[in-house]
Amino acid sequence: MSESLGSGRPPTPPQKPATALRRRLAELRGPAAVARPLDARALAALAANPGCRRRALLDGAGVDKAALAEAIGSPSAAFGQSQFAFMRGNAFEAKVKGDGGTELLRLLHERMAAGSEPPGHATAPDLAAAGPEGRAARTALALREATAAGAWALLDHPMLALEVAGSPAYLEPDAVVVHPDGRWTVVEIKSFPMIDAAADPSKVGAAARQSAVYVLALERVAALTDGASVDHSVLLVCPKDFSNLPTASVIDVRKQLSVTRRQLARLARIEDIADELPPGTTFDLDGQSGESLASAVEAVPAVYAPECLAACELAFHCRGRAREEGAVTALGRAMRGELGGLTTIGEVLSAARGESGDPADPTVAAVRRAAALRAEAGAPCR
Template sequence: MDARALAALAANPGCRRRALMDAAGVDKAAVARVLGNPAPFGQSQFAFVRGHAFEARVKAEGCAELLRLLGAPESTEAVLPDLSAPGPEGRVARTRLALKEATAAGRWTLLDHPLLVLEVADSPVYLEPDAIAVRPDGSWTVVEVKSFPILDGSADAVKVGAAARQAAVYVLALERLGFGTPEHRVLLVCPKDFSNLPAAEFVDVRKQLSVTRRQLTRLTRIEEIAAALPEGTTFDLRLADDGRTATRPAAELSDAVDQLPAAYAPECLASCELSFHCREQARGCGAVEVLGRGVRGELGALTEVEQVLAAALGTEGDPDDPAVAALRRAHALRAEALGCR
């Protein structure tokens, strides 16, 4: 798992399908392609290269531009500690030590791609923010560098929200260190207009942090999810066939995926590679989840679209049920508006 996967999982903690497949490192995009429901999104190679080039520009010349965006006085020079170490555990320990030293030093320090760890459902998740700035007062600021542009002073709200949720995971990991003061404002750095010039805004992530903290405590332990699977369940796309390697049949892979309960919601379409497969399943069984979490909450015990339609038409449902009464009232108003009465 990484911060992006954790942020998406925190937004939908009931999805055991995503929780286990992310924890196991399954390539969900490849699985979706085999199942015939590929997600039409993902970062192109061009966008990937452009993003790395933009981040390199932001951090060039001793991170001078990044210091300016953080509000450091002109001509400030920051300490850039070496965070290299063998293995993830070593990098986490080196990051922790660098944060302690920088906090006590009382000067500007920038940690470039530090490594943090967060315990989620009793499993360690390693997280790598773009940078962490330690200010002279000892406070810490998470820096997120994104390649989507800020046009005329504003950026895509959906992308900013996703970046804020991802940054909130980093802030939560810093809080769990037990020392230091991570700020609840993160610095979001993006290209200005259609240029490669960096622009930045401070984004308050207290709301996202609160939601993430609460939702991650509700996650079921990965071992419990795996224990409920039939013996031999695998999501491997390849299988051995008489000493040769062959592609696993889509039907066999679909059966394995269906062993894991999903919690589909329309919001999944923007963040999960398996969302189109899950949507097709939800539509196939007439689940009201396809209409959104808000609608699902309003409908109460009505869990299928056919039940909803029958309740609206008056052929099924308890008239004392507030959801049924509201549906019948809405149906009557619609008929009246259309002149069908």
């Protein structure tokens, strides 16, 4: 009561118990459907488009978006690695972590801890436990024990927990190294090459965004651990040139971390999105027609941008709807930002022709000026 009367802010609405939320999400995806885990790639894509409630709900409920897109007649392009690339990546990761992680620790010491004693040996805690919740708890305990021991430790595929829009997400980085001074460093192992000490910028950027999610999750554990701190630089390990020999570079993810933290905080809570759905809405693929599923999808607001094509299985469907509606988001986020309150292409064209819009509005004035310049440039020479 003191919060609502003294601060001038409305009281925080009560949250649903976790069991009730899990039950509701299970109903949305279907009782027989296995929930798809929300991984770091999906979180990075979600953070890049926090206004899309459709993706937030479907990912939070663990819905198979690829199968859903197929069912509603908008199959997506193939996502993920080919089987060959997957096998090559696994073989390279095994090589990097072989012999107790000796090569990985050498690279980390060379790039990030050259002023300290080289790691002669690192403990490798057993992180096995039942289910993702158990593994996350076991990982947190192993991190605390390794920090208290003040020695090198290598955690192979630890499990980290992060709350996203009121629902837990479980994340699995390739490795986390604990330094003797209590620092924790995320290690990302990728199979794309570093040629002359440089890799494809787009792939490095994707790895940085993914790693920022791991760093954010680690910070939650470090806040409860005496003497622990999380590196805001991650170690990226890749094949050197055209060989299978590992090399590494250090990536500063402070910018990506700040963006991810801010964008995830902007996400609407999943139970709030679910409560706004019409009664009986479900994404259960069993026993439903494509039309019913399409109606369920359309019941959740979406924010489409061309960048979705590389990150979301429903992007083709959302692009088609955006084009049908003439939404300027189909032209890209930069264009959407420039056009202010003009949200459809029809509104933009009408304002440019002088048929609508306030002339005092800077956006309206700009599009009218652009239309006049275009007409002048296309006029025949005299």
